[in-house]
Amino acid sequence: MLEELREARRSSGWSQRTLASRLGVDAQTIKRMEKGVGSLATLVAAMSALDFRLTGLGSGKTLPEQLTARRRERSLSLEKTATKTGLSRKTIATLERGGGSIASALRLLAVLAPHARRRAPERSYWGQGDREDRDSRFTPSDFMDCIYAAFGAIDLDPCANLLSPVVARRRILLSEGGDGLLEEWSGDVAFVNPPFSALLKWLRRAYEQWRAGNVKTVVCLVPVRTDSAWFQETLVSDAEIYLLKGRIRFLNAEGKGQHTPFSLMILAMGASTDSKACLARMIPGRWMRLADTVECS
Ligand SMILES: C[S@@+](CC[C@H](N)C(=O)[O-])C[C@H]1O[C@@H](n2cnc3c(N)ncnc32)[C@H](O)[C@@H]1O
Known part of the structure; x- marks a missing residue:
């Protein structure tokens, strides 16, 4: 994790000195932090400055909050966690409040989320x-399998x-x-994971075919790009949006998985309430409630 943090700093073009001045500490503190020495508070501040987040932890804005959530998710008491980590209950409680040392936090992390990795920074394209x-x-x-079960x-x-x-x-x-x-669409359910480079063209096509009654339900899996006038003025009145929590590991032509470096949503047109509820039980995320109008005074 520290290696990834150092990499994140370097790829931001920041020297240890730059990061130090952002955090209001001296460069020596950053040097020590990158070796795993120092206070958890410095590590948390550096993570925030570099927008460095880890996957595989519980929800929360900071590492201490996420570690606490993860411990609870795993139904581990302080006592049990102490036994597993070799840390005292008091130390774990201190870490969860944001205090304590980096070394202890890393020990806790290794037990609670051994596969935690850096979350890829948000981009709007695959990048390769x-x-x-x-x-x-x-x-x-x-x-x-979840899509078949739901729709x-x-x-x-x-x-x-x-x-x-x-x-x-x-x-x-x-x-x-x-x-x-160009070809006419048909059937009860269409599933559309389109070429993202022509996203809008495909969403328009899906919408037209659904409006024409050629297909009863259309389920699109697409990046969260909501800025076009057509999206805001037309699609949004008919489509329902499910914001996915986390990202999907798509497969490439060699069958290798790669998480999207951007957020995704499901756009559904003509979906039944049962299908939507079923989807929400299986895929983490949230159906958005779309307000018809918001009056501004
Ligand atoms: C993101 S992939 C998704 C494939 C598949 N639907 C899935 O979900 O695994 C999009 C695919 O659309 C294909 N494609 C691009 N333009 C197309 C077009 N005009 N008609 C049909 N397929 C097209 C590409 O070859 C590419 O394989």
Whole structure:
């Protein structure tokens, strides 16, 4: 974790001195912190300044809050945690209040969340490869199992790929001369994980096909990009939005998983209340309540 923190500082272009001046401490303190020596408070301040967050912990804004949430999630008492970590109950309680040393915090972290890693910084693009490569990321089957359970079997994948695990009765495949932007959609349920480089085009298509009654329910899995006028003025009145908590590990053409470096949402059109409730039981996230109008005085 300290190695990742150092890397985060370097990739921000900050020297130890720069970080020190942001935190109001001397460069020696940062040097020691990066070696795991010093107070947890310095580490927490550095994490915040570098927007450095870890995955695999409980909810909370700071590392102490997240460690506390994680311990509770795992139903571990202070007593049990003390036995597992070799730290005293008093030390654990101090750490959870944000006090104590970095060394003790790391010991606690290693027991509570041994696989904690740096959360990839938020970006709006995949960041690697050419456009075709970036657009060919496939929805993993464990995620799809929740989609089938919530919405039923998929009748149409209008932007399918032979390498994708998505199971659909009808697949429109670019590689076989198909074009989901031109061909008419059909069926009860369409699942759309579109090429993100042409997101708006695909959302418009999904909306038109659903409005035309060609498909009863459309479920789109897309990045949270909500800034276009069309989205705000048209789509939002009919689509329902499920904001995903956490990110999805999409598969690339080699079957290797990669988490999106951006947030995702499900846009559903024509979904039943039961389907929405079922989805919420299986996939962490939140259906957004869309207010029709907000009056400003
Ligand atoms: C992000 S991938 C998703 C594949 C699959 N739907 C899934 O969820 O795993 C998007 C796919 O859309 C395909 N595609 C791009 N333009 C298309 C078009 N006009 N018609 C049909 N498929 C298209 C790309 O080849 C790419 O494989």
